[in-house]
Amino acid sequence: MSAIPARGRFRLPLPSRPSRPKKSPDLDVSQPIVKHLEELRDRLVKSALGIGLTTALAFLFIDKIMGTLINLAGPYTIQAIDPTETFGTYLKVAFTVGLGMSTPLIVYQIMRFLAPGLKPNEKRLLFFSLPFIGVAFVSGAAFCYYVVLPSALDFLLSFGDVRILKQVSLTLFVSFVTSFMLALGAAFELPIIVFLLAKLGVVSYKRLAKWRKYALLFSFAVAAIITPTPDPFNQTMVGLPLFLLYELGVQLSRFARKPATGETVKP
Numbered sequence: 001m002s003a004i005p006a007r008g009r010f011r012l013p014l015p016s017r018p019s020r021p022k023k024s025p026d027l028d029v030s031q032p033i034v035k036h037l038e039e040l041r042d043r044l045v046k047s048a049l050g051i052g053l054t055t056a057l058a059f060l061f062i063d064k065i066m067g068t069l070i071n072l073a074g075p076y077t078i079q080a081i082d083p084t085e086t087f088g089t090y091l092k093v094a095f096t097v098g099l100g101m102s103t104p105l106i107v108y109q110i111m112r113f114l115a116p117g118l119k120p121n122e123k124r125l126l127f128f129s130l131p132f133i134g135v136a137f138v139s140g141a142a143f144c145y146y147v148v149l150p151s152a153l154d155f156l157l158s159f160g161d162v163r164i165l166k167q168v169s170l171t172l173f174v175s176f177v178t179s180f181m182l183a184l185g186a187a188f189e190l191p192i193i194v195f196l197l198a199k200l201g202v203v204s205y206k207r208l209a210k211w212r213k214y215a216l217l218f219s220f221a222v223a224a225i226i227t228p229t230p231d232p233f234n235q236t237m238v239g240l241p242l243f244l245l246y247e248l249g250v251q252l253s254r255f256a257r258k259p260a261t262g263e264t265v266k267p
Helices: 025-060 061-071 087-099 103-117 120-128 130-158 172-189 190-199 205-211 212-226 232-251
Strands: 077-079 165-169
Touching: 025 087, 061 077, 061 120, 061 130, 061 172, 061 212, 077 172, 087 130, 087 172, 087 205, 103 120, 103 130, 103 165, 120 130, 120 190, 130 172, 130 190, 130 232, 165 172, 172 190, 172 232, 190 205, 205 212, 205 232, 212 232
Parallel strands: 077 165
Antiparallel strands: none
16 A cells, blocks of 8 residues: 555546537538428429419410400411411410419418518518509509500501511410510519518618609610510500509508608608
8 A cells, every 4th residue: 555645645637538529510500401492392392383273274264365365466367387386375375374373372482481581560561462462463464465465566567568468476476465464464563562672671762762763764664675666655655654653662662661750751
């Protein structure tokens, strides 16, 4: 036995336990990213299923839909040259109509994907706007069909020498009509988008009011691009409603957010 008392003994330091490796922050971040990607996939699948169902529903009434579109040609003949042209055009029209019908569903899926980052009042606001988005799209497509397209097609099909035999291709005619209707249908949602942005605090009434002159120029620039005719009458028929839609959104933005203390909102 050692004669050195226990209190005075020299003690070697105990070996320190090996520290556990810290968890990589990338592992913590990757899991939420994977969940977001999975949710995005589910939203895309639901949107695709909705478009498929509305396309099938539109195909059940495709004869009436095609008849309504061909009526726009008036006395001019619509011809199909390729054997598959008629069937392919019918499918494209059914898909286009189905896409327009499923617009509220697509917007709903986008909102559901963004909902976790929104406040409860913002969620209610976005979901409340869904019916108005569908109504605005239908209104724009109807305005294009009944107001813009008749005058535009009359100008285009009657232009030139009367001895020119004009037989319009079915595919090109339907593509022209449906694309124009989709463009104006989307444009008619501008007031709702402006109001939502103002309600969420992204833009303010004062800033939107300052952008009026730019909005006027932009509206007629867009009209010059999407309007197939070079005459100023048809361009005005498109550009003026676009500017009025922007102005409607500006006026709606006045009621979107309450002004701060001491701030006055001038018309």
